[in-house]
Amino acid sequence: MSRRDERRRRIEGAFEEFRAAVAAALGNASREHRLLADERARDMFEVMLRGDGVDRALDDPLLAGALANPLFSQQLARALVDRVEAFREWSEHGPDELATLVDSAARGPASRPHESWLGRPGTADGSEPVPELWRVGTGVVRSAPEPRRFPVAVPLLDHAHLHVASTHESRHTAEGLVENLLLRVLSHFQPGLVHVHVWDVNALTGSLPGLYPLTRAGLLTVHDPARLHELLDELSDHIRRVHTGVLVEGHQSVRAAGGRRTEPWRVAVLFGNRRPLREEHQQQLQRVARNGLAAGIELVIVDIPITVNSPIETVTIAPDQTATCTMTGAHVTVALDPPFPRAAVPRACAAIADEREARRTRQSTFADLLPEHLWRESSAAGVAAPVGYQDGEPVPVALGDTSPHALIGGPSGSGKTNFLYAMLGSLAARYSPDELELYLLDFKEGVSFAQFAPGRKDPTWLPHARLVGVNVNTDREFGVALLAFLSDEMRRRADAAKRHEVTKLEQLREEDPTGHWPRIVAVIDEFQYMFGERDPVTAQATQLLEDVARRGRSQGIHLVLSSQDVSSIQAFWGRSAIFEQFTVRIALPKSRRVLADMNDAATELPRWHAVVNHESGVRPGNEVARIPDATARGTIDALQAELHRRRPPDLAEPILFDGSKVPALATLPDFRALRPSDGNPTVLLGQVIDVAGSAAKVRLARTPGRNVAVLGSIAAEAAAVLNGAALSLARQHEPGEATFSVVWLVEDAKPFAERLCKQLHDVGHEAFLKDLNDVQQLITGTAVGISGRMTDKTPAPPVPHYLVVYGVDAAHTLLEQKDESKTSGVDRLRTVLRHGPEHRTHVLGWWRGVQRLKNSLSPGAYDDIGAWVAFDIQGKELLSLGPEPVLSWSPRPRRGLFFDRFEHSRPEVVIPFDTGEEP
Numbered sequence: 001m002s003r004r005d006e007r008r009r010r011i012e013g014a015f016e017e018f019r020a021a022v023a024a025a026l027g028n029a030s031r032e033h034r035l036l037a038d039e040r041a042r043d044m045f046e047v048m049l050r051g052d053g054v055d056r057a058l059d060d061p062l063l064a065g066a067l068a069n070p071l072f073s074q075q076l077a078r079a080l081v082d083r084v085e086a087f088r089e090w091s092e093h094g095p096d097e098l099a100t101l102v103d104s105a106a107r108g109p110a111s112r113p114h115e116s117w118l119g120r121p122g123t124a125d126g127s128e129p130v131p132e133l134w135r136v137g138t139g140v141v142r143s144a145p146e147p148r149r150f151p152v153a154v155p156l157l158d159h160a161h162l163h164v165a166s167t168h169e170s171r172h173t174a175e176g177l178v179e180n181l182l183l184r185v186l187s188h189f190q191p192g193l194v195h196v197h198v199w200d201v202n203a204l205t206g207s208l209p210g211l212y213p214l215t216r217a218g219l220l221t222v223h224d225p226a227r228l229h230e231l232l233d234e235l236s237d238h239i240r241r242v243h244t245g246v247l248v249e250g251h252q253s254v255r256a257a258g259g260r261r262t263e264p265w266r267v268a269v270l271f272g273n274r275r276p277l278r279e280e281h282q283q284q285l286q287r288v289a290r291n292g293l294a295a296g297i298e299l300v301i302v303d304i305p306i307t308v309n310s311p312i313e314t315v316t317i318a319p320d321q322t323a324t325c326t327m328t329g330a331h332v333t334v335a336l337d338p339p340f341p342r343a344a345v346p347r348a349c350a351a352i353a354d355e356r357e358a359r360r361t362r363q364s365t366f367a368d369l370l371p372e373h374l375w376r377e378s379s380a381a382g383v384a385a386p387v388g389y390q391d392g393e394p395v396p397v398a399l400g401d402t403s404p405h406a407l408i409g410g411p412s413g414s415g416k417t418n419f420l421y422a423m424l425g426s427l428a429a430r431y432s433p434d435e436l437e438l439y440l441l442d443f444k445e446g447v448s449f450a451q452f453a454p455g456r457k458d459p460t461w462l463p464h465a466r467l468v469g470v471n472v473n474t475d476r477e478f479g480v481a482l483l484a485f486l487s488d489e490m491r492r493r494a495d496a497a498k499r500h501e502v503t504k505l506e507q508l509r510e511e512d513p514t515g516h517w518p519r520i521v522a523v524i525d526e527f528q529y530m531f532g533e534r535d536p537v538t539a540q541a542t543q544l545l546e547d548v549a550r551r552g553r554s555q556g557i558h559l560v561l562s563s564q565d566v567s568s569i570q571a572f573w574g575r576s577a578i579f580e581q582f583t584v585r586i587a588l589p590k591s592r593r594v595l596a597d598m599n600d601a602a603t604e605l606p607r608w609h610a611v612v613n614h615e616s617g618v619r620p621g622n623e624v625a626r627i628p629d630a631t632a633r634g635t636i637d638a639l640q641a642e643l644h645r646r647r648p649p650d651l652a653e654p655i656l657f658d659g660s661k662v663p664a665l666a667t668l669p670d671f672r673a674l675r676p677s678d679g680n681p682t683v684l685l686g687q688v689i690d691v692a693g694s695a696a697k698v699r700l701a702r703t704p705g706r707n708v709a710v711l712g713s714i715a716a717e718a719a720a721v722l723n724g725a726a727l728s729l730a731r732q733h734e735p736g737e738a739t740f741s742v743v744w745l746v747e748d749a750k751p752f753a754e755r756l757c758k759q760l761h762d763v764g765h766e767a768f769l770k771d772l773n774d775v776q777q778l779i780t781g782t783a784v785g786i787s788g789r790m791t792d793k794t795p796a797p798p799v800p801h802y803l804v805v806y807g808v809d810a811a812h813t814l815l816e817q818k819d820e821s822k823t824s825g826v827d828r829l830r831t832v833l834r835h836g837p838e839h840r841t842h843v844l845g846w847w848r849g850v851q852r853l854k855n856s857l858s859p860g861a862y863d864d865i866g867a868w869v870a871f872d873i874q875g876k877e878l879l880s881l882g883p884e885p886v887l888s889w890s891p892r893p894r895r896g897l898f899f900d901r902f903e904h905s906r907p908e909v910v911i912p913f914d915t916g917e918e919p
């Protein structure tokens with residue numbers, strides 16, 4: 001081998017070595033690199049797997065290779081285990097919990113299989129909670145490791161509208177879904193409680209054919225494709241009417257008003273073609289959607305792109321007929337229930353229509369007005385109750401802040417009293433006496449409200465009644481008294497509200513939850529009597545009526561005025577401030593002027609019907625109702641018996657004001673409250689006309705003028721006042737502490753005087769019966785005694801002395817005679833009248849007329865008679881003794897006019913007492 005070859009071989013060898021060394025080095029690096037790359041690929045795979053979710057990864061074709069690669073099998077296995085773990089809670093409990101939830105929130109036809117209800121009309125009357133959910137199909141969580149099925153249901157009526165979006169391929173599934181839902185709803189409630197409207201942009205007929213039998217019962221209306229505006233107008237009108245009629249302020253929806261539902265639901269189904277509606281329709285539909293739920297309007301919008309600003313549930317149906325809905329979210333695939341059997345649907349609808357017709361033609365009774373459960377409603381926001389029915393639907397009357405007062409008109413015999421009974425019964429059954437108080441006054445000759453107070457035949461009474469006035473037709477003052485009472489109560493409530501820094505009763509009730517703040521409904525039947533004359537009573541009544549009508553609404557005080565003929569009531573129509581407040585108008589057949597001028601609905605009204613209008617009588621507010629018989633036996637009387645039985649044990653009986661009754665002195669609270677005392681005694685002269693039934697009082701102070709005169713020709717009337725006065729004085733003195741001189745100067749009065757003496761003796765007092773023979777001596781003796789005390793510098797304390805004199809004027813001739821000191825009896829009487837009161841000597845005298853009083857006393861002496869009660873004397877005769885308002889007084893049987901110069905600016909009417917057994 002040459003040296004050259006040798007070197008080459010060595011070089012090559014060295015290179016070989018180098019290459020081997022380099023190769024070895026490079027081989028190491030590449031292995032390292034491969035390992036690193038594998039690790040990184042595994043990490044990235046895991047990130048992808050978990051980031052997008054195992055399910056999506058499993059379905060992703062781009063990842064198919066990676067998923068099959070054994071390199072990643074560990075990561076895949078770990079992610080699958082974790083997924084099962086994550087779903088464990090859901091898989092074990094979720095579907096079952098959902099099933100239970102749907103079961104409880106969607107009772108009966110709302111979720112049960114159709115076999116158990118389809119074809120049987122529903123019974124729910126809306127007073128029970130309405131199902132919150134309605135079943136549409138079965139759902140499954142696509143990604144769950146073990147796909148378990150659960151029922152899917154959506155909220156409807158009162159809770160949410162429904163939007164269904166389908167494709168051309170799935171439209172028939174959408175129609176099936178809508179039909180199923182409508183059948184569930186229609187079959188849950190009593191026929192008539194749900195009305196369906198259908199509008200289809202593409203078809204006059206054709207959509208939802210299975211429901212057509214409902215048309216004949218008026219439960220399905222199919223609208224012309226070209227007339228969507230008519231349907232939308234109808235729905236808008238309905239919302240407005242419900243808002244003014246049934247939704248008294250604060251009632252959030254029709255479901256709150258009056259227990260049993262008073263308004264049917266209206267379900268409007270609109271089928272579109274996936275193109276937007278015209279702009280104006282779009283806007284109107286949005287308005288209906290916004291305000292409809294509270295008014296009982298449910299929109300089912302199919303394939304109309306629209307956004308609405310109110311709760312709405314969306315079901316989206318894919319071309320493969322699977323659906324998703326907003327209720328369950330994007331991960332749940334819903335298999336919608338198949339349509340109910342073709343033949344069964346029209347049969348079921350026919351059954352509903354038949355039942356509805358049967359209900360409509362059936363005469364509704366008083367019992368139908370009553371709720372299933374008594375006394376469940378709250379009057380915080382107002383009161384509402386059905387008063388009758390129209391086509392089987394209840395027609396309510398609502399009184400609240402927005403419809404504060406009601407005016408009822410109807411000629412005699414048209415059923416006004418019956419209407420009032422129906423209304424009062426329906427209200428009293430819903431609201432407990434703690435929620436509602438009734439003040440009932442009847443100016444009719446009859447005694448229509450008497451039955452609400454305890455009577456001899458029927459001792460039960462209506463627990464809500466706080467006052468019942470009957471036979472008040474001649475006492476218009478009682479109307480004034482009631483209005484004055486309401487006005488005072490209104491002020492009391494306003495003050496309480498102010499203290500709590502609120503303005504309305506509803507807020508006051510919230511602020512003062514333990515307070516007793518019921519709504520007050522005051523009914524005045526034949527109220528026009530109050531305004532019958534041009535006199536101070538009418539003036540006062542008008543002023544008070546205006547006060548209560550304007551300000552009662554926010555204090556929960558509501559007036560219901562009824563009359564045979566309201567057309568001529570000046571106080572009413574002449575004062576817009578009054579009648580504008582009477583937004584509820586109820587017109588019975590042939591009534592005039594109760595409704596607005598152009599609204600003649602009452603003329604056509606059949607017997608026993610009423611137009612109920614909550615919009616001040618304008619035509620669109622008309623609702624016609626047939627009023628059931630509420631007067632027959634077993635109606636209002638039976639309800640009253642039941643309510644009476646349930647009354648709270650400490651509830652007082654209503655005050656009964658019976659104009660034909662004579663108040664008994666002995667039982668009068670004001671009389672029983674009298675006790676001996678050191679102060680000035682008070683005489684009770686009769687009962688004034690007020691809500692409390694209080695007595696007319698005169699305080700016998702030790703000042704001039706504290707004598708009392710009775711003026712009139714009838715001894716019995718005079719005696720009722722004088723004896724009542726004397727007996728009330730007797731209660732205020734210990735026996736023997738006062739002297740009573742009882743003098744009869746006319747024969748008619750003798751028995752009354754004798755009886756008074758006996759009654760005074762019976763209670764331990766000294767009473768001296770005197771007559772014409774003794775009168776001169778009595779007057780002289782008394783006058784001399786008084787004069788003596790006046791000159792005496794240190795007189796003994798005076799002994800109270802009451803001279804009860806019947807027929808003072810009869811002694812005039814006798815008293816005109818002068819005695820040895822040249823002083824006449826008339827002068828002595830004057831001394832007694834003038835100076836007696838300061839020395840506790842008071843005259844309670846009867847003069848048989850104003851002229852006789854004037855004749856028997858010198859002119860200045862009239863001033864010494866500070867208080868008087870006049871009976872059969874015309875007002876103008878009394879003008880010399882009292883203020884100008886006496887002029888309007890015309891005497892009436894068993895009523896006196898009372899005036900106390902020290903206390904009154906105007907006289908008051910009094911009812912004389914029954915002071916004990918007749919003589």
Ligand SMILES: Nc1ncnc2c1ncn2[C@@H]1O[C@H](COP(=O)(O)OP(=O)(O)OP(=O)(O)O)[C@@H](O)[C@H]1O
Binds near residue numbers: 413419609628629630
């Ligand atoms: N809805 C009704 N269904 C059956 N009978 C009725 C109905 N309404 C009233 N009646 C009967 O008609 C008669 C007259 O009714 P109601 O006394 O209510 O009339 P009114 O308008 O108050 O008459 P008036 O002013 O003369 O008393 C009564 O006998 C009553 O029972």
